[in-house]
Amino acid sequence: MSRVAVVLFNLGGPDSPEAVKPFLFNLFNDPAIIGLPSPFRFLLAKLISGRRAPIAREIYAKIGGKSPLLEQTEAQAAALTKVLVSRGFEVQTHVAMRYWKPFAGEALAKVKAFAPDHLVLLPLYPQYSKTTSGSSLKQWREEEAQVGLTAKTHVVCCYPTESGFVSAVAALTAEALERVKAAGQEAPRILFSAHGLPKKVVEGGDPYQGQVEATVTAVVARLNRPDLEHQVCYQSRVGPLEWIGPGTDQEIERAGAEGKALVIVPIAFVSEHSETLVELDLEYGELAKHKGVPHYERVSTVQTHPLFIDGLATLVSGALTVEGRPCSHLDGRLCPLDRTDCPHPGPPLS
Numbered sequence: 001m002s003r004v005a006v007v008l009f010n011l012g013g014p015d016s017p018e019a020v021k022p023f024l025f026n027l028f029n030d031p032a033i034i035g036l037p038s039p040f041r042f043l044l045a046k047l048i049s050g051r052r053a054p055i056a057r058e059i060y061a062k063i064g065g066k067s068p069l070l071e072q073t074e075a076q077a078a079a080l081t082k083v084l085v086s087r088g089f090e091v092q093t094h095v096a097m098r099y100w101k102p103f104a105g106e107a108l109a110k111v112k113a114f115a116p117d118h119l120v121l122l123p124l125y126p127q128y129s130k131t132t133s134g135s136s137l138k139q140w141r142e143e144e145a146q147v148g149l150t151a152k153t154h155v156v157c158c159y160p161t162e163s164g165f166v167s168a169v170a171a172l173t174a175e176a177l178e179r180v181k182a183a184g185q186e187a188p189r190i191l192f193s194a195h196g197l198p199k200k201v202v203e204g205g206d207p208y209q210g211q212v213e214a215t216v217t218a219v220v221a222r223l224n225r226p227d228l229e230h231q232v233c234y235q236s237r238v239g240p241l242e243w244i245g246p247g248t249d250q251e252i253e254r255a256g257a258e259g260k261a262l263v264i265v266p267i268a269f270v271s272e273h274s275e276t277l278v279e280l281d282l283e284y285g286e287l288a289k290h291k292g293v294p295h296y297e298r299v300s301t302v303q304t305h306p307l308f309i310d311g312l313a314t315l316v317s318g319a320l321t322v323e324g325r326p327c328s329h330l331d332g333r334l335c336p337l338d339r340t341d342c343p344h345p346g347p348p349l350s
Contacts, residue, residue, distance in 0.1 A: 012097030013067020127211035164311015196234035205340030256291030
């Protein structure tokens with residue numbers, strides 16, 4: 001039986017108040033985030049992380065002083081391993097964070113010690129962006145070359161409409177809609193909220209926005225409620241650049257002006273962290289109350305939902321049949337050709 005190692009990629013988050021500043025420095029020193037030449041990027045990352053660290057520490061203080069992302073990702077890794085073992089795999093699953101521990105190097109050492117025949121790289125970002133999945137995969141390849149792994153490597157680039165992921169989001173959303181109905185609100189509006197990107201990144205060929213919209217279309221179809229009102233929106237804008245929109249905060253204000261109840265679905269996150277627990281729950285929850293939104297209901301991220309984990313296991317199985325190039329959950333290019341940052345080399349699926 002072939003031995004399989006799976007590496008789950010995620011953003012990472014500070015594990016203590018002292019880790020906040022170096023975490024932010026690592027984030028802003030990533031060329032996928034700030035595209036300046038190295039010396040200038042380093043200095044700018046030092047400046048930004050120093051200025052933002054006190055604010056960020058206050059944010060993390062609201063959720064216990066640290067990010068819960070690692071524990072949740074480890075739980076997803078354990079759940080995925082269990083499903084893969086039940087399907088007959090000899091497998092180990094490891095976690096590689098991009099901006100805080102455990103870094104890629106730690107996962108690489110564990111993979112090398114396991115000596116697998118096959119290695120599957122699986123970002124926990126359903127929608128591809130060069131700033132997230134692309135950055136993690138690039139870093140892995142750079143460090144992998146120094147370690148000398150011999151396993152056959154298989155890469156999952158994206159899975160925006162994968163059935164297990166979509167079904168899990170739809171199931172959690174349906175439960176939230178029932179709670180809203182029980183509270184006496186008959187016609188809520190769903191806001192599918194994703195992390196934003198600067199407009200220039202998308203205009204430069206990044207496929208993220210189109211893939212987010214594809215996820216929303218698939219979830220709405222799975223809900224099968226033709227009269228359901230919904231809107232895609234984007235959160236977490238920072239800095240002076242123009243970002244893709246509409247903003248989640250703007251949509252909350254609009255709902256308040258129209259007297260609309262809201263169901264907020266984090267559509268690009270599969271785990272809880274500061275952007276869900278603080279931004280969506282606390283900051284936007286308070287905004288909704290202040291702007292007169294009659295009911296504000298936030299849907300959980302999929303985390304270890306059985307449908308999602310089963311979908312991840314299917315992604316691993318499918319990836320093992322593809323070698324030498326990244327694969328989507330449909331083993332074909334999902335993006336139109338003008339999305340030049342798409343990592344898939346083939347023609348778009350018809």
